[in-house]
Amino acid sequence: MTEVDLSQLQQWVGSLLWAMGRVGGLVMVAPIFGNPTLPARIRVAIVLVLTVVLAPLSPATIDPMSAQGVATMIGQVLVGASIGFILKLVFEAVAFGGQLVSQSMSLGFSEVVNPEGGGSTPVLSQLYMVMVTLIFLAMDGHLQLVALLADSFRTLPPGxxxxxxxxxxxxxxxxxxxxxxxxxxxxxxxxxLLVVNIGFAAISRAAPSMNLFAVGFPITVSLGIVVLWLSLRSLPGAFESLTDSAWSLMHDLAGG
Structure with missing residues (x-):
């Protein structure tokens, strides 16, 4: 009959708990992983798989049932949530930029339900979010995030x-x-679009009787679509610059 070593069992439980706390905090906040449109079963499966994979990297010398163990668990959740929150700010910045563009195009009233943040959001914001999500996945950003989380157990161990x-x-x-x-x-x-609006302002001064709303709205929307199509070329560069700053700060927070 094999005897169970209680100290070794405590180390195993501690390693799983610390890894689960850090992974759970990340998945709870980070974009893509924490998207509410992702089924709960898949999110739970992601947490469990990453916990099992990263548990050997998490040293466990603290009793998980002690007060220090509870404080350590809270710290792990905060570390994971902080890393995910920084990345979420990048995606929210892009969505905010899409909102500014939609207001300039007079399409601020065109909104769709936002399942991630709740409420409604402009259509262009959702378009920008979908595009940067695909760019993030194409850049293997999700794999870099998992690698950063794994490396954080070395540079910022539990406890x-x-x-x-x-x-x-x-x-x-x-x-x-x-x-x-x-x-x-x-x-x-x-x-x-600001240049276009300035042109309409000059026309309104030259011909005050002209109904600028009837004339300017379709022109603004049409030119806005053309300008939007042309400006999308700069979106990957702007998003990459934001993610570079985010990766730098996340590495600093993880002790790297």
Missing amino acids: SGLMGPNAMHAIVMFGVHLFSGAVRVALPAVTS
Whole structure:
């Protein structure tokens, strides 16, 4: 009869818990993995598979049933959620840029249900989100995210303490990219449409009796579609620049 070593069993349970906490925090917040449109069974399966794969990388010298173990578990969830939140800010910046473009094209009223954030969102925002999601997958971003999570167990092992105020401040300051990134994504289209609106302003001064709403709306939408098609070429470069900043901050938070 094989005797069960309680200390070894405790290490196994601890390794699984620490890995599950960090993976669960990431999947809960990160885009693509945490998308509500993804069936719950698939998300649970992703968490379980990644937990089993990453558990050997998680050292377990802390009793999971102790107060220190509870604090460690909270820390693992915060680490995973922080990494996922940074990446989510990048996707939200792109969606915000699509909203700016839709308002410039007078298509702000054209909205669809947003299953991820709840409520409704402009159609162009959803279009931009779909495109950057495909770009992210084509760049193997999901694999880089898993690799970063695996490497974080080496650079930031469980029990090394909660994230400090400097890390929290860096995450808050990264929120600036939500606005600067949106401007970077929307700037080509918004600038072109601004020139069109200035032209309509000049026409309204020259011919005040002209019904600019009847004439300007179809012209703005038509030119906006052309400008949008041309400006989409700059979307991959803007998204890559945002993701580079996000990867740099995520590596810093993970202790790399």
